[in-house]
Amino acid sequence: MDRKDAYQDKLQAQLDVWKAEIAKLRAKADLAQADARLKYMEEIDGLRAYQKKAEARLKELQDAQGEAWKDVKSGVEAAWDEMSDAMKSAWKRLS
Template identity: 65%
Template sequence: MDKKQAYQDKFYAQMDEWKAQISQLRAKAEKAQADAQLKYMEEVEELKAKQKQAEAQMHKLRDAQGEAWKDMTAGVESAWDELGEAMKRARKRFS
């Protein structure tokens, strides 16, 4: 397995985990009382938007030719870190 494939596999494994967590948070939001539900649903939508940004960066990297993918890792990691931090904050608020 080459480095690019390993990088992509790591990213997609983490993304699958975060997708599952977002689904769990959405379920909690749907069960919350009306005033809390709105706040939770906004948070879930923000997480989904960050998830889409991270996936878009990863798709660009995946489509990069040759060694150009290495130059794109900064954008992927920035989006990844942003989503990771948002997930941490959301899990704290939802617990």
């Protein structure tokens, strides 16, 4: 396995964790009262937007040929940082 493949696997694993976290928030929203449910759903919608951005960056990385993936890496890492920060903030606000 080369460095690009290992990096992609790491990113995909983190995306899978985030998807599971969003699913947990969705389950909490389903159990919440109406006003709290709206708050959860707003957070979830925001997180899904970050998730889509991160997935798009991962796709760019996967499509990069040869050593070009290293040029895409900084954009990927920025999207990952944004997603990570958004997840942390959402859990703080909703816990």
